[in-house]
Amino acid sequence: MRIENAPTLTIEHPEAGTEQSVVARGVWQVHALSKRGALKSINKTLAGLADKPSLAWDLSEVASLDHIGAQMFWSAWGKKRPGKLTLDPKQEELFARIEEASQIDLPRVRTSPFNWIIKLGAGVLSFFEHMKAVVVLIGQVVQDIGRFIRHPMSGPWREISANIYHSGFQALGITALVGFLIGIVLSYLSAQQLRMFGGDIYLVNILGMAIIRELGPLLAAILVAGRSGSSITAQLGVMRVTEELDAMLVMGISHGYRLIMPKVLALAIAMPLLVVWTDSMALLGGMLAAKFELNLSLRYFIQKLPSAVPFVNYMIGLGKGIVFGMLIAMTACHFGLRIKPNTESLGRLTTTSVVTAITVVIMANAVFAIVFSSVGFD
Missing domain, CATH: 3.30.750.24 (STAS domain)
Incomplete structure (x- = not known):
């Protein structure tokens, strides 16, 4: 046609x-x-x-x-x-x-042999700019927490509760699955090595110390950084794009008191609970793997665990959970508030937020390992 x-x-x-x-x-x-x-x-x-x-x-x-x-x-x-x-x-x-x-001749971009110096200087300046913003954010959070303690009745309880639900309760499934699988893998690998030296009974010590002191808090923090950290950054970024943050300032509502502090407190509360939950699932997976691989009974595993892992290691794990949760929340809020009102900035800084949060968590875990290197091995 x-x-x-x-x-x-x-x-x-x-x-x-x-x-x-x-x-x-x-x-x-x-x-x-x-x-x-x-x-x-x-x-x-x-x-x-x-x-x-x-x-x-x-x-x-x-x-x-x-x-x-x-x-x-x-x-x-x-x-x-x-x-x-x-x-x-x-x-x-x-x-x-x-x-x-x-007929218009476009200008050619001339490359200079000193471009790497310019890029290095720009990177250093950007790093110190981020550090300054982080220090300001930490000071603001401390002031808001002090205000919350002085006037608890007027605090953002609903926001704290909602963030605990989204960042804590809704993360139980993924943390349980990953923790359970990691426990199985670690148990199988350790059992194969211990069987060669006849040290089957020491599997409880290895699993207990590795999971409760290191892997449990680290796994929970990485999962929360990828799941909840990206969500927090994207939420603040969308509020920037839709000009909700500007509207809050016009109405006299503080960003720090209503948005940042509730997320920091919520993750500080939820993360230790997620650490306990992840530890339990990982130990359960390790116990089941030990039962099938080394024929260690579940009863023996449970009875041996308290003596194999000193109590201070549980406290170190919970302390890591609190610190990791606050670091993840502040990193996510930092990048969320820096998002510009366009979709390109939203996607780029959300990705940067997740990568930075995971990096900060691993660095903080290394600091814990150095500081408490002689604690909990009695």
């Missing part, structure tokens, strides 16, 4: 001794070119005519022409007017603009 005023190209063969001519007819506008694959066929025809500079072009019968159609002709002509061209007077201005624009 032929479309009315469809763009067409006709190659006319005149009498002998004269050159061929290409006559364009129809509507050469974007809405006509996009119908029923017309653009593909027109491009194919123009590509076949590109290597014939002696052709005469007649565009005077074109009903209407926009910039898209004119640019197609211009590209087929090799970005210059052909020797023989017939235009409608209305089309002359359009092609004149295209010809003028094609």
Whole structure:
């Protein structure tokens, strides 16, 4: 079925001794070119005519022409007017603009051998800018917590409760699954090595110390950083894009007291509970694996665990949970408040927030390992 005023190209063969001519007819506008694959066929025809500079072009019968159609002709002509061209007077201005624009020389970007110094300096300045903002954020959170302690009845209890639910309760499933699987893997790998030396009974010591002191808090923190940290950053970023943060300031509502402090307190409360939960699931997986691999009974495992792992290790794990939770919340809030009102910044800083939070958690875990290196091994 032929479309009315469809763009067409006709190659006319005149009498002998004269050159061929290409006559364009129809509507050469974007809405006509996009119908029923017309653009593909027109491009194919123009590509076949590109290597014939002696052709005469007649565009005077074109009903209407926009910039898209004119640019197609211009590209087929090799970005210059052909020797023989017939235009409608209305089309002359359009092609004149295209010809003028094609003659503009874009400035070349010159690379300097000292660009790496500039990038290094910019990175150092950006790092100190982030550090300054983090110090200001920590001071603001401390002030807001002091205000909350002085006036608890007017505090953001609903926001704290909602963040505990979203960051803590809704993370029980994924932390249980990952903890259980890690416990099974660690138990199987340790059992294979201990069987070689006849030290099967020491599997309880290895699993207890590794999970309760190190792996449990670290696994829970990494999962929460990826799950809840990204959610917090994206939430604040969307509020920036939709100008809700500006609206809160206009109404006299503090960002720190209503948005940041509830998230910090909620993760400080939820993370130790998630650490206990993850430890329990990991130990359960380790016990089941030990039962099938080394035939260690569950009763023996449970009875041996308190003596194999000194009580101070449980407290170190809970302390890590509190610190990790606060670090994740403040990192997520820091990057969330720095998001600019555009979607590109939202996606980029959300990713940066997760990576930074996980890095900060691992660094904090290393500090704990150094500080408490001689504690809990009696």
